Amino acid sequence: MAAQFDLTGQRIAITGASGGIGSTTARLVAEMGADVMLSDIEPPQALADYISSKGRESSAASLDVTDRDAVEAWAADCGAVTALIDCAAICPFDDWNDDGWDEVAARVFNINLHGPLNLTRAFMNGMIERGNGGRIALIGSIAGRIGGVAAAPHYAMAKGGIHGFVRWASRRGAPHNILINAVAPGPVATPMTQSQSFDGDIFPMKRIAEADEIAGPLAFLVSPAASYIAGAVLDINGAMHFS
Secondary structure (H helix, E strand, C coil): CHHHHCCCCCEEEEECCCCHHHHHHHHHHHHCCCEEEEEECCCCHHHHHHHHHCCCCEEEEECCCCCHHHHHHHHHHHCCCCEEEECCCCCCCCCCCCCCHHHHHHHHHHHHHHHHHHHHHHHHHHHHHHCCCEEEEEECCCHHHHCCCCCCHHHHHHHHHHHHHHHHHHHHHHHHCEEEEEEEECCEECHHHCCCCCCHHHCCCCCCEECHHHHHHHHHHCCHHHCCCCCCEEEECCCCCCC
Protein backbone atom coordinates (compact mmCIF):
# COMPACT_ATOMS: atom_id res chain seq x y z
CA MET A 1 0.00 0.00 0.00
CA ALA A 2 2.86 2.41 0.75
CA ALA A 3 3.94 2.16 -2.89
CA GLN A 4 0.66 3.79 -3.87
CA PHE A 5 1.92 7.02 -2.29
CA ASP A 6 5.56 6.74 -3.33
CA LEU A 7 6.69 9.47 -5.75
CA THR A 8 10.24 8.21 -6.15
CA GLY A 9 11.41 8.81 -9.71
CA GLN A 10 8.70 11.37 -10.37
CA ARG A 11 9.52 14.85 -11.65
CA ILE A 12 6.91 17.42 -10.62
CA ALA A 13 6.55 21.05 -11.73
CA ILE A 14 4.87 23.36 -9.21
CA THR A 15 3.78 26.94 -9.86
CA GLY A 16 2.98 29.49 -7.17
CA ALA A 17 5.65 27.73 -5.13
CA SER A 18 6.30 30.75 -2.90
CA GLY A 19 2.72 30.71 -1.61
CA GLY A 20 1.37 28.83 1.38
CA ILE A 21 -0.18 25.92 -0.51
CA GLY A 22 2.50 25.80 -3.21
CA SER A 23 5.47 25.73 -0.84
CA THR A 24 3.84 23.19 1.46
CA THR A 25 2.98 20.94 -1.48
CA ALA A 26 6.53 21.20 -2.82
CA ARG A 27 7.99 20.06 0.49
CA LEU A 28 5.50 17.21 0.76
CA VAL A 29 6.02 15.72 -2.71
CA ALA A 30 9.79 16.00 -2.22
CA GLU A 31 9.45 14.08 1.06
CA MET A 32 7.48 11.47 -0.91
CA GLY A 33 10.44 11.05 -3.26
CA ALA A 34 9.84 13.45 -6.16
CA ASP A 35 12.24 15.88 -7.78
CA VAL A 36 10.61 19.30 -7.91
CA MET A 37 10.81 22.14 -10.43
CA LEU A 38 9.51 25.36 -8.83
CA SER A 39 8.31 28.69 -10.17
CA ASP A 40 6.70 31.92 -9.02
CA ILE A 41 6.89 35.60 -9.97
CA GLU A 42 10.04 35.74 -7.86
CA PRO A 43 12.13 32.56 -8.07
CA PRO A 44 11.59 30.47 -4.88
CA GLN A 45 15.31 29.80 -4.62
CA ALA A 46 15.41 29.28 -0.85
CA LEU A 47 12.80 26.54 -1.15
CA ALA A 48 14.65 24.90 -4.04
CA ASP A 49 17.87 24.99 -2.00
CA TYR A 50 16.10 23.42 0.98
CA ILE A 51 14.69 20.60 -1.14
CA SER A 52 18.08 20.02 -2.76
CA SER A 53 19.65 19.82 0.71
CA LYS A 54 17.32 16.91 1.44
CA GLY A 55 18.66 14.94 -1.52
CA ARG A 56 16.08 15.74 -4.18
CA GLU A 57 16.70 17.58 -7.43
CA SER A 58 15.09 21.02 -7.45
CA SER A 59 15.26 24.28 -9.37
CA ALA A 60 13.65 27.71 -9.07
CA ALA A 61 12.45 29.95 -11.89
CA SER A 62 10.70 33.27 -12.32
CA LEU A 63 7.43 32.76 -14.20
CA ASP A 64 4.45 34.89 -15.19
CA VAL A 65 1.78 32.27 -15.89
CA THR A 66 -0.18 34.73 -18.06
CA ASP A 67 2.69 34.81 -20.59
CA ARG A 68 2.15 31.83 -22.89
CA ASP A 69 5.61 32.00 -24.43
CA ALA A 70 7.22 32.11 -20.97
CA VAL A 71 5.12 29.16 -19.79
CA GLU A 72 6.08 27.07 -22.80
CA ALA A 73 9.74 27.95 -22.34
CA TRP A 74 9.61 26.93 -18.67
CA ALA A 75 7.85 23.67 -19.55
CA ALA A 76 10.67 22.91 -21.98
CA ASP A 77 13.29 23.79 -19.34
CA CYS A 78 11.62 21.49 -16.81
CA GLY A 79 12.15 18.54 -19.13
CA ALA A 80 10.25 15.27 -18.89
CA VAL A 81 7.99 16.06 -15.94
CA THR A 82 5.49 13.45 -14.83
CA ALA A 83 3.14 15.91 -13.12
CA LEU A 84 2.16 19.56 -12.92
CA ILE A 85 0.62 21.13 -9.82
CA ASP A 86 -0.56 24.69 -10.47
CA CYS A 87 -0.85 26.77 -7.29
CA ALA A 88 -0.43 30.23 -8.86
CA ALA A 89 -3.37 32.50 -8.04
CA ILE A 90 -4.43 35.83 -6.56
CA CYS A 91 -7.51 36.64 -4.50
CA PRO A 92 -8.17 40.34 -3.95
CA PHE A 93 -10.88 40.88 -1.33
CA ASP A 94 -12.35 43.96 -2.98
CA ASP A 95 -15.72 45.37 -3.99
CA TRP A 96 -16.90 45.36 -7.58
CA ASN A 97 -18.01 48.98 -7.13
CA ASP A 98 -14.46 50.10 -6.27
CA ASP A 99 -12.66 52.46 -8.63
CA GLY A 100 -10.33 50.47 -10.86
CA TRP A 101 -12.08 47.19 -10.11
CA ASP A 102 -12.35 46.24 -13.79
CA GLU A 103 -8.57 46.32 -14.16
CA VAL A 104 -8.20 44.15 -11.06
CA ALA A 105 -10.80 41.72 -12.43
CA ALA A 106 -8.89 41.40 -15.70
CA ARG A 107 -5.74 40.53 -13.74
CA VAL A 108 -7.63 37.94 -11.67
CA PHE A 109 -9.01 36.30 -14.81
CA ASN A 110 -5.59 36.33 -16.48
CA ILE A 111 -3.74 34.75 -13.55
CA ASN A 112 -6.42 32.44 -12.15
CA LEU A 113 -7.96 31.20 -15.39
CA HIS A 114 -5.76 31.98 -18.38
CA GLY A 115 -2.67 30.93 -16.41
CA PRO A 116 -3.92 27.36 -15.78
CA LEU A 117 -4.94 27.14 -19.44
CA ASN A 118 -1.44 28.15 -20.56
CA LEU A 119 0.17 25.69 -18.16
CA THR A 120 -2.11 22.77 -18.92
CA ARG A 121 -1.69 23.22 -22.67
CA ALA A 122 2.10 23.43 -22.48
CA PHE A 123 2.66 20.52 -20.09
CA MET A 124 -0.09 18.33 -21.53
CA ASN A 125 1.34 18.67 -25.05
CA GLY A 126 4.75 17.63 -23.76
CA MET A 127 3.26 14.64 -21.96
CA ILE A 128 1.45 13.55 -25.12
CA GLU A 129 4.62 13.83 -27.18
CA ARG A 130 6.59 11.71 -24.69
CA GLY A 131 3.84 9.09 -24.60
CA ASN A 132 4.27 8.17 -20.93
CA GLY A 133 1.11 9.73 -19.53
CA GLY A 134 1.12 12.23 -16.69
CA ARG A 135 -0.85 14.06 -14.03
CA ILE A 136 -2.09 17.63 -13.80
CA ALA A 137 -3.63 19.05 -10.62
CA LEU A 138 -5.21 22.51 -10.54
CA ILE A 139 -6.74 24.51 -7.70
CA GLY A 140 -10.37 25.52 -7.84
CA SER A 141 -12.27 26.82 -4.83
CA ILE A 142 -15.44 26.65 -2.80
CA ALA A 143 -15.95 30.10 -4.35
CA GLY A 144 -16.52 28.33 -7.66
CA ARG A 145 -19.19 26.18 -6.00
CA ILE A 146 -21.16 28.60 -3.82
CA GLY A 147 -19.60 32.03 -4.38
CA GLY A 148 -17.16 31.62 -1.51
CA VAL A 149 -17.08 33.05 1.99
CA ALA A 150 -15.53 36.49 1.42
CA ALA A 151 -14.49 36.26 -2.25
CA ALA A 152 -15.33 38.91 -4.84
CA PRO A 153 -17.10 37.92 -8.10
CA HIS A 154 -13.96 37.87 -10.26
CA TYR A 155 -12.42 35.17 -8.04
CA ALA A 156 -15.62 33.10 -7.87
CA MET A 157 -16.04 33.28 -11.65
CA ALA A 158 -12.43 32.33 -12.35
CA LYS A 159 -12.46 29.37 -9.96
CA GLY A 160 -15.78 28.16 -11.34
CA GLY A 161 -14.11 28.29 -14.74
CA ILE A 162 -11.33 26.04 -13.44
CA HIS A 163 -13.89 23.41 -12.49
CA GLY A 164 -15.36 23.43 -16.00
CA PHE A 165 -11.94 23.46 -17.64
CA VAL A 166 -10.81 20.40 -15.66
CA ARG A 167 -13.71 18.40 -17.02
CA TRP A 168 -13.09 19.61 -20.58
CA ALA A 169 -9.36 18.91 -20.46
CA SER A 170 -9.70 15.55 -18.70
CA ARG A 171 -11.66 14.12 -21.65
CA ARG A 172 -8.75 15.03 -23.93
CA GLY A 173 -6.03 13.85 -21.57
CA ALA A 174 -7.50 10.52 -20.49
CA PRO A 175 -6.90 8.69 -23.83
CA HIS A 176 -3.19 9.48 -23.35
CA ASN A 177 -3.24 8.42 -19.65
CA ILE A 178 -2.91 12.08 -18.67
CA LEU A 179 -5.17 12.51 -15.65
CA ILE A 180 -6.35 16.06 -14.98
CA ASN A 181 -8.09 16.93 -11.72
CA ALA A 182 -8.49 19.76 -9.23
CA VAL A 183 -9.15 20.49 -5.59
CA ALA A 184 -11.73 23.01 -4.38
CA PRO A 185 -10.68 24.25 -0.94
CA GLY A 186 -12.59 26.45 1.42
CA PRO A 187 -10.63 29.28 3.08
CA VAL A 188 -7.06 28.30 3.94
CA ALA A 189 -4.73 29.93 6.47
CA THR A 190 -2.12 31.32 4.07
CA PRO A 191 -0.73 34.77 3.28
CA MET A 192 -3.50 35.09 0.66
CA THR A 193 -6.19 35.16 3.36
CA GLN A 194 -4.32 36.87 6.20
CA SER A 195 -6.14 40.17 5.58
CA GLN A 196 -9.45 38.49 6.43
CA SER A 197 -10.84 37.67 9.84
CA PHE A 198 -13.00 34.57 9.47
CA ASP A 199 -15.57 33.75 12.16
CA GLY A 200 -14.89 30.14 13.11
CA ASP A 201 -18.52 29.64 14.13
CA ILE A 202 -19.66 29.66 10.49
CA PHE A 203 -17.54 26.60 9.71
CA PRO A 204 -18.71 23.10 10.68
CA MET A 205 -15.19 22.28 11.99
CA LYS A 206 -14.99 25.71 13.69
CA ARG A 207 -11.82 26.68 11.80
CA ILE A 208 -10.44 27.24 8.33
CA ALA A 209 -8.03 24.80 6.68
CA GLU A 210 -4.26 24.69 7.05
CA ALA A 211 -2.04 24.57 3.95
CA ASP A 212 -0.93 20.99 4.59
CA GLU A 213 -4.58 19.90 4.47
CA ILE A 214 -4.67 20.99 0.83
CA ALA A 215 -1.15 19.81 -0.01
CA GLY A 216 -2.02 16.24 0.94
CA PRO A 217 -4.91 15.88 -1.53
CA LEU A 218 -2.82 17.53 -4.26
CA ALA A 219 -0.02 15.03 -3.64
CA PHE A 220 -2.60 12.23 -3.72
CA LEU A 221 -3.86 13.35 -7.14
CA VAL A 222 -0.37 13.01 -8.66
CA SER A 223 0.39 9.72 -6.88
CA PRO A 224 -0.11 6.14 -8.14
CA ALA A 225 -3.07 5.88 -5.74
CA ALA A 226 -5.11 8.18 -8.03
CA SER A 227 -4.51 6.16 -11.21
CA TYR A 228 -8.20 6.07 -12.23
CA ILE A 229 -9.30 9.54 -11.19
CA ALA A 230 -9.85 12.01 -14.04
CA GLY A 231 -12.03 15.10 -14.27
CA ALA A 232 -12.65 15.24 -10.52
CA VAL A 233 -12.86 18.39 -8.42
CA LEU A 234 -12.28 17.31 -4.83
CA ASP A 235 -14.15 19.43 -2.26
CA ILE A 236 -11.90 20.17 0.73
CA ASN A 237 -13.96 22.38 2.99
CA GLY A 238 -14.59 20.57 6.28
CA ALA A 239 -18.27 19.79 5.50
CA MET A 240 -19.13 23.37 4.57
CA HIS A 241 -20.45 22.35 1.16
CA PHE A 242 -21.27 19.10 -0.63
CA SER A 243 -21.27 18.97 -4.44
